[in-house]
Amino acid sequence: NEIMPRGEYPRPQFVREQWLCLNGEWQFEIDAGNSGRQRGLIERELQERIIVPFCPESQLSGIENTDFLNAVWYRREATIPKEWKGLTTLLHFQACDYDTTVWVNGQEVVRHRGGFAPFSANLEGIAKAGETITIVVRARDTHSEPKPRGKQSQRYENHACLYTRTTGIWQTVWMEPVAPCHMKRPRITPNVARGTIRVHIPLSGNAKGLILRCVLRDERGQVAKAQVSADADFAPEVELNIPEARRRLWSIKDPFLYDLDIELLNAKGAVVDKFKSYAGLRSVTIDGKAIKLNGQTVFQRLVLDQGYYPDGIMTAPSEEALIADIQMSLDAGFNGARLHQKVFEERFLYHCDKMGYIVWGEFPDWGSHSVKWQHDITFSTQWSEAIERDYSHPAIVGWCPLNETWEPLGEGIETLDDSTRALFLATKAIDQTRPVLDASGYSHRVVETDVYDCHDYEQVPEKFKANQAPLADGKPFQNEPKNQTWNVPYRGQPFFVSEFGGIWWRPGTDISTSWGYGERPKTIEEFYERFEGLCNALLDDPNMFGYCYTQLTDVFLEENGIYTFERGLKFDLKRLKKIQTRKAAIEKKK
Numbered sequence: 001n002e003i004m005p006r007g008e009y010p011r012p013q014f015v016r017e018q019w020l021c022l023n024g025e026w027q028f029e030i031d032a033g034n035s036g037r038q039r040g041l042i043e044r045e046l047q048e049r050i051i052v053p054f055c056p057e058s059q060l061s062g063i064e065n066t067d068f069l070n071a072v073w074y075r076r077e078a079t080i081p082k083e084w085k086g087l088t089t090l091l092h093f094q095a096c097d098y099d100t101t102v103w104v105n106g107q108e109v110v111r112h113r114g115g116f117a118p119f120s121a122n123l124e125g126i127a128k129a130g131e132t133i134t135i136v137v138r139a140r141d142t143h144s145e146p147k148p149r150g151k152q153s154q155r156y157e158n159h160a161c162l163y164t165r166t167t168g169i170w171q172t173v174w175m176e177p178v179a180p181c182h183m184k185r186p187r188i189t190p191n192v193a194r195g196t197i198r199v200h201i202p203l204s205g206n207a208k209g210l211i212l213r214c215v216l217r218d219e220r221g222q223v224a225k226a227q228v229s230a231d232a233d234f235a236p237e238v239e240l241n242i243p244e245a246r247r248r249l250w251s252i253k254d255p256f257l258y259d260l261d262i263e264l265l266n267a268k269g270a271v272v273d274k275f276k277s278y279a280g281l282r283s284v285t286i287d288g289k290a291i292k293l294n295g296q297t298v299f300q301r302l303v304l305d306q307g308y309y310p311d312g313i314m315t316a317p318s319e320e321a322l323i324a325d326i327q328m329s330l331d332a333g334f335n336g337a338r339l340h341q342k343v344f345e346e347r348f349l350y351h352c353d354k355m356g357y358i359v360w361g362e363f364p365d366w367g368s369h370s371v372k373w374q375h376d377i378t379f380s381t382q383w384s385e386a387i388e389r390d391y392s393h394p395a396i397v398g399w400c401p402l403n404e405t406w407e408p409l410g411e412g413i414e415t416l417d418d419s420t421r422a423l424f425l426a427t428k429a430i431d432q433t434r435p436v437l438d439a440s441g442y443s444h445r446v447v448e449t450d451v452y453d454c455h456d457y458e459q460v461p462e463k464f465k466a467n468q469a470p471l472a473d474g475k476p477f478q479n480e481p482k483n484q485t486w487n488v489p490y491r492g493q494p495f496f497v498s499e500f501g502g503i504w505w506r507p508g509t510d511i512s513t514s515w516g517y518g519e520r521p522k523t524i525e526e527f528y529e530r531f532e533g534l535c536n537a538l539l540d541d542p543n544m545f546g547y548c549y550t551q552l553t554d555v556f557l558e559e560n561g562i563y564t565f566e567r568g569l570k571f572d573l574k575r576l577k578k579i580q581t582r583k584a585a586i587e588k589k590k
Contacts, residue, residue, distance in 0.1 A: 005060070006053055008319050010094050010172040011118075012350035013392050014185055015276045022078055022135075022173040026052050028063065031071035034140060041073045042103055042136050050074070055097070055170040059311040068156065069167040074137040078175065085129040087177035091121040094171030094345065098147065099140040104133050113378055114148065115166065116343035116364060117385035129177075139168040148382055150341035150364025151306060151555075158556040160515050163306075166314045171345055181205045182273040183212075183264055188392035189433060192249065192283040192294060195242045197224075199262065199279075202235040209267025214238045216279070217259040218246060230264060242281065249294045250280030250394045252335050255356030257394075280353060280394025284434050286450065290586055291435065291494050291545045293358070293397065299539070299584035300358065300397075300546025303329050303562070304499060305337040307344050308555045310565050314342060322348045324567065326357050329552055331573045332562050333580030336395075338440070338498060338548045341366055341403060343386045352395035360398045361390050362440070363423075365405075379419065380426050387430045398451065399427045402439035408484045420445040440498050442479040443486040452490050454479055455499035457550075459518030461533025464500070471495055471543045494545045501534055502550035503527055505570065506559035516560035517550070527571070532579045542585040 007021050028050035029041065036042075054061035056072055080089050091104065097115030101108060109121035127133045143154055143165070153162040187200040199214050210230035216223045224240040248256045257278045264273040283294055290297040305325065309316055316322050322345075329337060336358035339348075343364065352359050363383045383401050390396060401423035407416060424438045424446045438446035441455035454477045458464040467477045476495050480486045504516020505527050511520070521527040538547045553561040563570060 005051055006172055006315070006318070008347060010092075010174060011346055013188070013277050013346070016176050016178075016274070018081075018084065019174055019176040020078070020081065022076065022175065023052050025049050025076075027075040028056065029073045030056070030065065030069055031073055031138070034071040036071060036073050036138060041138070042106065046073055046075045052169050052173055053094070053171050054315050055166040055168055055313055057164050057166060058313045058315065060315070060317060066164055068143050069141060069165070070143075071138060071140045072168045074139075074169060075134065077132050077134050079132045080123075080127055080129050080175070081177075082130040084177035087129070088180060088182075089123040089127060089129075090176050090178055091123055091135070092118060092172075092174050092176070093120070093137075093169065094118045094173070095343075096137070096139050096169045096171075097141065097166050098149075099142075101138045103136040106134075114382040114385065115170075116148070116150075117382060117389055118171075124180075137169065141165075141167045146376070147367050148364050148379055149367030151308070151366065154367070161555075161558050163308055163556050163558075164313055170313070170315045178204075179264075179272045181207045181210065181264070183262065183275065185388070186262065186277060186392065188260070188277065188279045190250075190279065190281045190283070190394065192281060195244060195247050195281075197240045197242065197258065197260075197279045197281065198237060199240065199260070200235060200237045201262065203230060203264075206231045206234060207266070210272075211265040211269075212236045212238060213263045213265060214240055215261045216240045216242065217261070218248070218256075220246075223258060247281065250282040250353075250356075251294055251296075252298065252356045252358060255354060255394075256280070257353060277392075278353070279392070282394050284397050286435060286494055289492075289494050289543050289545060290589070291397070291451075297545075297587050297589070298335070298358075299544075299587050300336055300496065300548075301334050301580050302336045302338055302358075302360070302498075302546060302548035303332070303334040304340050304548055304551040305329070305344075306340050306551060306553070306555050307342045307348075308553075308565075316345070316348070319347065321567075323351050323355075325552065326351055326355050328563055328567065330355070330357065331577065332571075333573075333577035334549070334552075336360075336397070337552070338362060338400070340551075343389075346389070349390060349393045349395060353393055357395055358397045359395050360400055360437075361386070361396045362400045362403065365402050380422055383423055384426055384430060387427060391431055396434065398435045398437060399431065400437040400440050401427060404441045404455065404479075405439050405443040405445075406479075406486055407443065408486060416443070417445050424449065435494070437498075444488055447488050447491065450493060452476065452493040452495050453498040454495075456497050457500060457502050457517040459503070459530060459534075461530060461537060464534055465537035468497065468537060468541060468544070471541065496544055496546040496548070497538055498548045499550050500538070500547060501531065502560040503530055504560050506554060506564070509559060513557055514559045515557050524571070528575060528579075531576065535579055539580075539582065539584045542589060544584075545586055 027046035056063035435450035502517035
């Protein structure tokens with residue numbers, strides 16, 4: 001029997017019983033000149049075969065073509081189960097890079113721009129239960145124009161901290177049946193002060209007499225139950241009040257999750273739609289320089305996670321690989337991560353929720369460089385899609401839409417001012433429950449940003465500590481060259497060094513085909529001394545709420561990870577964990 005690659009349910013916070021995974025072998029063809037539509041690729045069979053959901057650049061796809069792919073095509077047949085009779089079929093793509101058009105039975109059903117967020121096609125009127133449909137996908141890519149591409153290299157080869165590109169489908173493709181009036185993705189909002197979980201659910205429509213019912217459960221059974229009329233509001237909301245005796249907070253030490261059953265009932269009380277979800281009761285607050293979880297100061301010992309794999313590129317080869325990456329980070333003493341320049345798949349965030357691993361949700365904004373910084377409307381569009389997808393995950397403790405923007409303030413760079421503010425405001429409009437960092441490192445342009453930071457790859461611990469010392473006087477280290485002003489003034493916000501370290505260490509590799517920060521340590525003992533010195537400078541600073549070390553694994557020729565690219569050991573993990581896990585100065589403050 002064929003093993004279904006990445007056959008887990010792709011949307012763990014919004015689980016319906018019936019679904020059909022479409023991963024596996026698809027027809028495939030590279031369209032070098034982007035002329036496939038004129039050449040009839042919608043109608044005819046394609047020449048090659050690919051394993052979805054792995055991108056054609058990856059080994060696991062069976063294609064392994066790392067050239068510039070301007071357009072690629074996919075084709076397969078799928079039979080809609082007879083059991084879905086009377087229901088509407090939705091065709092879902094968890095992620096496809098970059099400009100995607102989908103046809104079903106020759107009819108265009110959806111188009112989507114962006115490589116990191118899911119999109120869907122409603123097949124009502126196009127296909128019925130029991131019928132076999134033909135799905136055709138065209139994914140066009142651009143390699144020079146400004147667009148959110150994250151760490152994907154704009155050169156032919158990998159170089160420095162830029163990596164092999166991803167084109168086309170790189171996350172699960174699947175179908176599910178829904179009623180004509182059905183529920184859409186929920187927003188689940190905890191309120192620790194009131195002891196409530198609020199569930200906000202958009203509907204596809206409001207038939208007369210509809211009722212929305214939510215039941216919250218723990219290991220002992222039902223904790224809370226509530227229902228509201230679902231025909232009076234386009235997006236009804238239910239508030240579940242948790243009895244004090246059954247309140248259990250989600251935390252790093254105890255990542256407790258309540259089960260959540262949600263049903264949509266018709267006027268006769270029959271269930272017309274239902275799904276399962278989960279919720280964590282936790283709060284994120286700011287108290288002076290500290291960021292608190294559930295009212296407790298927690299020093300954020302973060303690691304920079306790029307989310308790349310040797311055989312799958314941006315796609316993890318298995319469910320186990322997602323879990324292993326989190327566990328590897330915990331084993332080295334980190335309690336969370338910056339999910340860097342990539343919107344990680346939903347199942348990764350699910351395991352963060354389950355394992356008590358705090359993360360910052362970020363946007364892969366790199367790729368907008370041109371003569372001047374440009375963020376067209378697609379940046380706000382794609383970032384909004386990512387926040388909407390991930391809003392309900394308790395493991396996410398902050399948002400960061402931009403990374404390392406620059407250019408001086410003024411001097412005709414107003415577009416960067418506007419776009420930074422637009423992304424900040426969009427984040428705030430969607431989510432008022434988490435702090436927002438306007439831009440990580442370099443150019444802060446929003447005066448009221450909740451968090452302020454810097455990047456500092458100084459490798460000498462004494463100099464590194466001296467760089468950060470002025471924070472005590474309200475004058476933090478800033479990523480600015482002499483005689484230029486990139487940043488709006490610091491206003492006393494919580495501060496952290498959100499990139500540091502990056503210590504270049506991979507004995508036996510050719511320095512000409514390797515990359516890292518600073519000079520390589522001459523011995524592994526020198527690595528430990530440097531790592532400890534850099535961490536201590538931040539752990540001992542009472543004005544520092546956390547840090548983020550670069551990085552979890554080596555990635556291609558970038559060899560500054562705690563682990564190798566293949567996830568092999570490089571260091572004594574117990575030693576690294578001991579260095580990191582002592583109480584930080586800000587955690588000692590009353």
